[in-house]
Amino acid sequence: MQSKDLVQLAEQFGNPLYVYDAEKIQSQYNRLSKAFSKVNKLRINYAMKALSNVAILQLLKEMGSGLDTVSIQEVLLGLHAGYEPEKIFYTPNGVSLEEIEEVNAMGVQINIDNLSILEQFGTKYPNVPVCIRINPHVMAGGNANISVGHIDSKFGISVHQLPHLVRIVENTKMNIVGIHMHTGSDILDIEVFLYAAEILFDAAKNFKNLEFLDFGSGFKVPYRKDDIETDIEELGKKLSKRFNAFCTEYGKELTLIFEPGKFLVSEAGFFLAKVNVVKQTTSTVFAGIDSGFNHLIRPMFYGSQHHIENISHPKGKERFYSVVGYICETDTFANNRKIAEIKEGDILSFRNAGAYCFSMASNYNSRYKPAEVLWMNGEGHLIRAHETFEDLLKNQIPLPVAMATV
Numbered sequence: 001m002q003s004k005d006l007v008q009l010a011e012q013f014g015n016p017l018y019v020y021d022a023e024k025i026q027s028q029y030n031r032l033s034k035a036f037s038k039v040n041k042l043r044i045n046y047a048m049k050a051l052s053n054v055a056i057l058q059l060l061k062e063m064g065s066g067l068d069t070v071s072i073q074e075v076l077l078g079l080h081a082g083y084e085p086e087k088i089f090y091t092p093n094g095v096s097l098e099e100i101e102e103v104n105a106m107g108v109q110i111n112i113d114n115l116s117i118l119e120q121f122g123t124k125y126p127n128v129p130v131c132i133r134i135n136p137h138v139m140a141g142g143n144a145n146i147s148v149g150h151i152d153s154k155f156g157i158s159v160h161q162l163p164h165l166v167r168i169v170e171n172t173k174m175n176i177v178g179i180h181m182h183t184g185s186d187i188l189d190i191e192v193f194l195y196a197a198e199i200l201f202d203a204a205k206n207f208k209n210l211e212f213l214d215f216g217s218g219f220k221v222p223y224r225k226d227d228i229e230t231d232i233e234e235l236g237k238k239l240s241k242r243f244n245a246f247c248t249e250y251g252k253e254l255t256l257i258f259e260p261g262k263f264l265v266s267e268a269g270f271f272l273a274k275v276n277v278v279k280q281t282t283s284t285v286f287a288g289i290d291s292g293f294n295h296l297i298r299p300m301f302y303g304s305q306h307h308i309e310n311i312s313h314p315k316g317k318e319r320f321y322s323v324v325g326y327i328c329e330t331d332t333f334a335n336n337r338k339i340a341e342i343k344e345g346d347i348l349s350f351r352n353a354g355a356y357c358f359s360m361a362s363n364y365n366s367r368y369k370p371a372e373v374l375w376m377n378g379e380g381h382l383i384r385a386h387e388t389f390e391d392l393l394k395n396q397i398p399l400p401v402a403m404a405t406v
């Protein structure tokens with residue numbers, strides 16, 4: 001999609017605004033499928049935490065995708081979007097046994113990531129097919145917050161605890177049908193995936209009834225023009241060969257699963273915001289926009305770099321700006337960023353706004369969450385309305401008048 005389309009959408013739907021390009025999501029899905037076309041049974045489970053709008057879930061369902069979910073609420077959204085329960089995987093961390101039981105009753109594939117719950121669940125439900133999340137102890141990921149497969153991480157069951165895990169499985173006679181791992185996000189080096197895969201293959205040999213191996217996700221996507229990304233095609237070639245060899249060794253054709261979030265939706269997203277004020281100080285020029293980290297928290301949270309363009313005046317002379325939000329504490333989207341000269345009223349577009357952007361948005365400072373639009377077949381479709389004052393009041397219960405006046 002082009003900048004002029006984004007400008008038109010900002011005029012049509014107002015701003016701030018999230019826009020998602022359906023074609024980009026579809027082409028990423030096809031690219032991943034193609035890279036692993038040598039594997040007979042491939043399954044892609046979209047990690048919906050990245051962007052959980054029901055219309056996006058429907059779009060990916062049409063492509064044949066399954067879902068990776070981490071909470072009972074995500075499971076409910078997936079079912080609401082029309083996914084069959086068996087197309088949904090549930091990979092929670094630190095949730096109660098009660099929540100896992102509730103999800104299990106919905107017929108969704110359960111993935112367990114600690115020994116305590118595994119033992120309790122296996123004792124109660126020995127016949128339910130269960131997947132186990134292994135922690136392979138691999139340090140990988142773009143930053144500490146998104147590196148989740150290392151030895152100090154709270155995720156998964158340590159590979160070093162395999163003897164204990166196997167004992168629980170034998171004692172409870174539970175049915176282990178899958179092994180899973182996910183080592184982090186923003187992993188560039190395919191050797192990391194291949195190395196971790198070997199650990200998963202080794203772990204898999206301990207279980208006789210496997211139907212699938214789930215390699216999680218963590219593919220790095222480009223954030224700028226000419227930025228580097230995980231070489232999916234090369235990974236596809238190498239991992240498919242190794243996976244097929246493992247299946248022969250194991251004596252059964254297993255399903256290979258990935259659960260990408262960022263890879264499918266990051267680049268498809270644009271966040272549009274209007275410049276309220278251009279403020280020259282002694283040290284910098286601030287461009288203050290009609291948004292803040294309440295709408296897009298990744299730069300403040302992870303230090304992530306979203307490429308920013310002035311789509312109202314893209315041809316202007318480039319100048320250096322600090323792009324900031326309206327939240328009443330430090331709220332910086334970018335420092336010393338070269339952007340085509342900005343005038344008050346211009347629309348800025350933030351790239352890579354598909355993954356972990358709207359889904360992490362909040363009402364901090366009592367601001368409304370923005371609308372979301374899906375760009376499909378050359379047209380913008382509203383897929384979430386801009387919030388209103390009623391949304392802020394919803395669920396709030398004022399004190400009765402008598403108490404309020406005491």
Ligand SMILES: Cc1ncc(COP(=O)(O)O)c(C=O)c1O
Pocket residue numbers: 047050068091182184185186216217218219259260261262263355
């Ligand atoms: C278990 C699990 N699977 C998949 C993902 C998706 O990762 P990514 O967005 O890097 O593809 C995550 C992200 O946090 C995750 O925790």
